[in-house]
Each structure stands twice: as structure tokens, then as C-alpha cells.
Amino acid sequence: MKTVYLDNAATTPVREEVISEMITVLGSDFGNPSSTHSFGRKARSHIELARKQIASLIGASPNEIIFTSGGTEADNLIIKSSCESLGVKRIISSEIEHHAVLDTVLKMKSQGVEVCFVRILPDGSIDYEHLETLLEEGSSKKQLVTLMHVNNEIGNLLDVQRVGELCNKYQALFHSDTVQSVGHYKWDVSKVKIDFINAAAHKFHGPKGVGFAYMNKSCKLCPQIIGGGQEKGIRAGTEMTHNVVGMAKAFEIANAHLENEKQYVLALKKRFITGLTSKIEGVAFNGLSADSESSTYTLVNCRLPLTESKASMLLFHMDLKGIACSQGSACQSGSQKGSHVLSAVLTTEQKQYPSLRFSFSIFNTEEDIDYVLEVLSEFCNG
Numbered sequence: 231m232k233t234v235y236l237d238n239a240a241t242t243p244v245r246e247e248v249i250s251e252m253i254t255v256l257g258s259d260f261g262n263p264s265s266t267h268s269f270g271r272k273a274r275s276h277i278e279l280a281r282k283q284i285a286s287l288i289g290a291s292p293n294e295i296i297f298t299s300g301g302t303e304a305d306n307l308i309i310k311s312s313c314e315s316l317g318v319k320r321i322i323s324s325e326i327e328h329h330a331v332l333d334t335v336l337k338m339k340s341q342g343v344e345v346c347f348v349r350i351l352p353d354g355s356i357d358y359e360h361l362e363t364l365l366e367e368g369s370s371k372k373q374l375v376t377l378m379h380v381n382n383e384i385g386n387l388l389d390v391q392r393v394g395e396l397c398n399k400y401q402a403l404f405h406s407d408t409v410q411s412v413g414h415y416k417w418d419v420s421k422v423k424i425d426f427i428n429a430a431a432h433k434f435h436g437p438k439g440v441g442f443a444y445m446n447k448s449c450k451l452c453p454q455i456i457g458g459g460q461e462k463g464i465r466a467g468t469e470m471t472h473n474v475v476g477m478a479k480a481f482e483i484a485n486a487h488l489e490n491e492k493q494y495v496l497a498l499k500k501r502f503i504t505g506l507t508s509k510i511e512g513v514a515f516n517g518l519s520a521d522s523e524s525s526t527y528t529l530v531n532c533r534l535p536l537t538e539s540k541a542s543m544l545l546f547h548m549d550l551k552g553i554a555c556s557q558g559s560a561c562q563s564g565s566q567k568g569s570h571v572l573s574a575v576l577t578t579e580q581k582q583y584p585s586l587r588f589s590f591s592i593f594n595t596e597e598d599i600d601y602v603l604e605v606l607s608e609f610c611n612g
């Protein structure tokens with residue numbers, strides 16, 4: 231049976247070059263990077279080379295990069311330690327952040343930090359004027375703004391430059407969850423007024439279980455995992471050398487081919503949108519995901535005009551036909567809870583219809599897109 235993987239916002243296939251580099255490290259360079267003998271020094275040199283490569287790809291210094299187990303840990307590290315060691319007393323965020331941010335922010339609230347959410351407009355974009363009002367209202371306190379660059383469900387892009395300027399104006403710290411952005415958009419932290427970003431390698435054809443936090447050198451984080459003092463005392467635990475090397479390789483390749491790959495993936499997205507619109511009457515798009523200027527080129531979130539009984543069969547049917555896509559966010563699949571992002575942006579009427587997220591990568595082809603369009607239109611029109 232034909233299989234088509236259109237769930238790249240959940241995770242991406244690992245590139246061959248990344249796998250082969252990781253296998254070399256796993257096979258020969260197994261030393262503990264903290265050991266002082268030659269085996270340890272070899273592993274340490276891999277870690278520090280990867281740190282330098284990653285730092286230079288985002289315009290940072292190596293000592294501003296902390297390796298973590300992925301995006302979630304980096305979000306936790308940044309938000310919790312901003313409150314613990316950087317004196318943050320008020321957090322401004324949004325209700326459409328990934329749970330790694332949202333739940334961490336709510337945890338901080340339960341510990342006495344003031345939390346407010348910026349207004350979300352019906353198209354899923356943030357109300358920048360409201361953000362400024364909130365910043366002004368809280369300007370007597372140390373504030374942290376945490377807003378994601380690319381929304382993982384509806385694909386909306388944040389104007390990070392604008393938010394950075396606003397945060398600078400009110401002397402607030404600025405974190406952007408860039409897990410869906412790093413490896414897909416060029417980042418230069420020296421050109422944006424931003425204090426923290428973070429990434430997960432598996433979103434850009436690297437391995438799972440590894441990511442990084444960037445912290446501006448003026449904002450030193452404090453550890454949330456304590457023990458052996460690795461990562462300059464900010465994140466304890468023996469470094470996962472093969473994963474870190476794999477992440478650096480995946481990031482290097484992604485950045486080197488970013489423009490070409492972006493054009494390729496964007497063409498697939500446009501083909502998919504055009505096909506959906508012409509084949510399925512009444513199809514609609516959530517957030518700004520059909521607008522190629524204001525949303526990421528990597529995903530589309532569509533709402534289908536189906537009855538309740540048909541809607542209940544939709545994901546199952548796609549899976550039967552070998553198609554992997556996602557209802558809401560994949561991070562929630564398996565849970566019966568609906569998407570908090572769609573709940574925040576859709577009207578009661580719109581929420582009655584099922585939504586699917588399709589996310590693309592360079593490993594997809596036009597044939598994949600056409601196959602999915604055929605299966606979906608047969609299901610919806612049948």
C-alpha cells in the first residue's frame with residue numbers, strides 16, 4: 231500500500247547524512263565528554279564543535295547555547311529559570327502556545343507569578359496593540375514575554391522583530407518558542423532584540439531527544455536539572471554526544487539548503503491548497519494557514535464540511551489509506567482533549583467541523599499531494 235507522511239510538524243524523517251554521522255560517533259567516540267582521558271576528550275571535542283556550529287548558524291556565541299533533551303525541556307528551562315533567577319514577576323504569553331510553554335507558564339502562576347494572555351484575533355494572530363498595553367501596564371515589574379514564532383497547529387507567523395522592539399521599549403525579557411521555526415527560517419539573534427529561543431532537532435530532520443536553548447549572555451539561566459554540573463552547571467546529565475552531533479549536522483544541512491527547500495515545500499503546500507479548494511466545496515482554512523505570507527510554508531490546517539458521523543471516521547480513513555496527518559496537534563494525539571489552539575480561534579459554529587493538519591517536508595512529492603487530494607475528496611464527496 232502507498233504510504234504518505236504529511237505529519238512533519240510532529241516529527242520529520244532523519245536525513246541519511248545525519249544518521250551516518252551519528253553512527254560513527256556512537257560506534258567509535260563513545261567516551262563520556264566529562265572524562266579527562268583521550269576517549270572523553272574526543273567526545274568533548276564533538277560536543278564543543280557542534281556548539282560552535284549551532285551558535286554560528288544563529289549568530290550567537292557558543293557559550294549562549296545549552297543542549298537539552300528537546301524543545302519541551304528548553305521551554306521549561308527558559309521560563310522557570312527566568313522566574314527563579316532573573317527576577318521575572320509577570321509573564322505575558324498567549325493561549326495558543328504549545329503546552330510546553332502554556333503549562334509551564336501556568337505552573338509559574340501557581341507559584342505566585344502574575345500571568346496575562348495577549349488577545350488573539352479571529353485569524354489566530356496576536357493583537358500587537360494589546361501586547362503593548364499589557365507591557366505598559368506591567369512596566370513597574372520585571373516581565374517576560376513568551377510568544378512562539380511559528381504556531382505548530384495553524385502555522386501563523388509572529389512578527390518577532392516587532393515584539394522584540396516592544397519588549398525592548400518596556401525592558402521586558404523576550405522568549406520565542408522557535409521549535410517549528412529553527413531549521414525552516416534563518417535566525418540571527420544578533421539582529422533581533424530577543425533573549426531566548428529554543429529548538430528540537432527532530433523538527434528539522436535530526437534525531438529525537440535533543441534540542442537547545444539559546445540564552446543571551448546577559449541572561450544567564452539557572453539549572454532545572456541538577457547533578458553533575460554539565461553544560462556550565464545549567465543542565466546536568468551526561469551529554470548525548472551522538473544526538474548533539476546529529477542535531478548540528480541536521481541544522482547545517484537545513485540552513486545550507488533553506489531557500490531551495492523552502493520554495494520546493496511551499497509549491498507543495500500551494501498545490502495542496504489549490505487542490506482542496508477546487509475538489510472540496512466548503513473547505514475552509516484555520517488561522518492564516520492558507521496565506522503563504524503570514525503562515526509557515528510547512529503546514530496547512532483545514533476544516534472539512536463533514537457530518538458528525540463521517541467526521542468520526544476521518545482520521546481512521548486516512549490512516550487506512552496509508553496517509554499520516556494530524557487532528558489538531560500531534561503532541562495531543564491519543565488524548566481525547568480537543569485542540570486548545572482551535573478552541574481559541576474558531577467560532578462555535580466552526581468548531582462543529584473536523585480539522586486536519588497536513589505538514590510537508592522535502593521528502594514529499596507532488597504525487598504524494600495528489601494522492602492525498604484524491605483520497606480526501608473521495609471521502610468528503612462520497
Ligand SMILES: Cc1ncc(COP(=O)(O)O)c(C=O)c1O
Pocket residue numbers: 239240299300301302303305328330378380381382407408409410430441561
Ligand atoms: C512549538 C512547539 N514547541 C515545543 C514543542 C515540544 O518539543 P519536543 O517534543 O521536542 O520536546 C513542540 C513539539 O511539537 C512544538 O511544536
